[in-house]
Amino acid sequence: MNYTWKISKLGLTDQMSTDDVLLENAIVNVKWKRIATDTDGLKASYLGSTDLNAAILAADFVALNDVTAENVTSWLEAAITANGIAKIDAKLATKIERKRLRSISPSW
Secondary structure: OEEEEEEEEEEEEEEEOOOOOEEEEEEEEEEEEEEEEOOOOOEEEEEEEEEOOOOOOHHHOOOHHHOOHHHHHHHHHHHHHHHHHHHHHHHHHHHHHHHHOOOOOOOO
16 A cells, blocks of 8 residues: 655644744644555545644744745644554555455346
8 A cells, every 4th residue: 555645735834932032934833635546546535634843942933935845745744743643554554455346236
């Protein structure tokens, strides 16, 4: 199974860092989709929204224009945790298995 993240929206706000520096346009929310694709090409997705705590040391802050998809994905994975991602992946696997089921309407 192959899993990917698609980031759809970023929620921004100005926030004070832990060392009292204003962090402009800090990312505090991520709307996302996790997509699973199996070896047969069947796909399933799971939508979510995750709040991030941007109140960090100013020296560690990444300005909005410098943020990459990899940055956001790593913050997202840290916020959701490995256990949370495993639960999402299990739900995606279940959705794909349901897509494999075929049904027919009886003729009687």
